Amino acid sequence: MPQILVGDLNVHYELKGNGDPLLMIMGLSFSLLDWGDELPNELAKQYQVILFDNRDAGQTKSSSVKNYTIADLADNAAGLLKELGIKQAHVFGVSMGGMVAQQFALRHPDKLNKLVLGCTMAGGACSIPANLANLVGGSLLDFLFTSSYLADPDNKKKAQEFLAKTSLFHSKEDGFIRQMKAIASHDICNVLPDIKALTLVITGDSDVAIPPENSDVLVQKISGAKLAMIKGAAHGFPYSHAPEAVKLLTDFLS
Template sequence: MKSMTQITVGDIDINYKIKGSGKPLLMIVGLSFSLLDWGNKFTELLAQNYQLILFDNRDAGLTSPSPRPYSIVDMADDAAGLLDALNIPKAHVFGVSMGGAIAQQFALKYPDKLDKLILGCAMAGGNCSQMGDISGVMSGNLLDLLFTPTFIKANSQELTEFLAETTPLHSRDAALQRQIQAFASHDTCDTLSDIQATTLIITGDKDIAIPRSNSDLLAAKIPNAKLEIIVEAAHGFSYSHADTTADLIRLFLHQQPNPEKRL
């Protein structure tokens, strides 16, 4: 099943796409990005086993601009509202970067809607985290933000074409500022221990945007979490290392949880 359309959720119209079949997997993208930024290869790999729900956050892609300032919790409400509108009672959730912040808040506020949780290159925010260099979002120099120099050199033509397709849908101006302000409000430093979902944390060892230390902290504070580090990968690891990332996710989602591990 493949479709792309809009559905009203609260005060916005969310652009979404359903891809593949199987257990639902809600995919929450990061700051400024649209659902196209996942890339075709990665989503095709996951769609072999799961029903992917891809969508644009408010103020990004083809989803409505937000009529008001908002928080990461509000964006988690958007995600939960999308599942409700699609009549999906429960899903796995994978959030990357700012999407990982949204996924944390989703896990805390909507535990009954969450099966397993996957956090990619994410952070807890607040005063317990270390933000790296995200200036590329504002300057448009996304290649250096997302990928290692080696990957860029080896895939320059493909990446040029990819950015030509995706960049027009990125957040800009007031919309981008609202997303940045929402991301700045994110703080789960004192509530990570309340996340009860079985959790996989994935990051790249060369991430300059949200350094690996943030994933180490998430893994230490979330009770039932496993950390996977992808070697020679940066912030855009799900694109540059699509096979590895998809394999890690499929293995994690296929495994049965062990209740004895939960503290």
């Protein structure tokens, strides 16, 4: 996969398909591989899907080790579009990537078409705190998927094999800490109404990482935003419930 220079970052990215551009922003620690194959490949049948590794994740490299904010990550994402010659895109962010997508909508509205926020939160006093404990020495399976999903032996085996492959590209200790600090500083409760893009908010009804009530807050504060709740899904719905996610996205973006 190619890399491109965006400021002080050598951004690792991948393009799939043709059509209206769709920038997909991954969450805390994870790389572009953590989308899995099904969701991006299905979306690429209708859109030009742009996947990339955030700062301090995957194979994106920087000579800088300074701390940064979610707003900085949004500027990185906008910079990637600029370097790729893409003037405007739909943006879909999950978890921390959903926080980045919120800041993208606020800071770069001219580059944004429609906005999709997945399993994410506004931060600050209007949010129910995230539970990220299982990302640190816990079970990623339990963090991402429901017990009922994992009760199917085939699902569990596929998920274990998937995480064994993708975890090699998750953030290392220092980078993980910098991303956590960025999340801790995220608070846009008071400016959420300034997001003017058409917005869809997606969450799993069984998400223990970022409680679904956070999606209610986003829908209440972003004018005209719509909520889609995926039954039986947790924080890893883009992988475990890819067909449902594809339908929600394509129905909204088309």
